[in-house]
Amino acid sequence: MESGRDKAEVFTLAEVSKHSSREDCWLIINGKVYDVTKFLEDHPGGDEVLLAATxxxxxxxxxxxxxxxTARAMMNEYFVGEIDASTIPTKVKYTPPKQPYYNQDKTSDFIVRILQFFVPLAILGLAVAVRIYTKSE
Known part of the structure; x- marks a missing residue:
């Protein structure tokens, strides 16, 4: 197929998917179909990148x-038609699974604040006690 036609041919995803080999490789980008078979060997990222995108x-x-x-301008050279957007599956928005309700207020704020104060104080006291004990021996 040649590029530069007056009327672009419209392809379905199934039709484009048939062109997924090194000998015949088509891609869909921004609703347009490109035959990049001749570009596979010249692609800076390697042919595997293009083949994985078919x-x-x-x-x-x-x-x-x-x-x-420059790369975007080169695409015109490989243009073969448009894609029928209705044949491309819509992207499903990820919805996380329902989690059981977690009550963050199970431990009262007061207890948390006391622990935040006394735990470091206990560690400091222990360090001082160890220091005094090892110095007296």
Whole structure:
């Protein structure tokens, strides 16, 4: 397929996923489909990076790397069409599992404050006692 056509062809995710080998590698980035087969050997990150991004929307992978303006301009050369967005699964927002209610006020504030005061004081007293004991021997 050639780039620069007047009307972009629309592909489904299933169609794009069929192109996932070194001999035929297509990627989806920002709703567009790119045939990067000829670019695999020249990709600075190696061909494995591109091959790992096939069969899914690789937009996040592409953006996370922080490609240069030159790299973005090169993409036009590999453009083959648009993706039918309805064929890409929506990202599911992570919802943590329900936790049993934890009552942070089980221990009264007063007891915590007393412990915060007396524990360091006890450690200091113990250190002084050990020092006096070892000095007197």
């Amino acid at each position: 069969g899914k929307d690789a937009t996040d992978d592409f953006e996370d790397v922080g490609h240069s303006a």
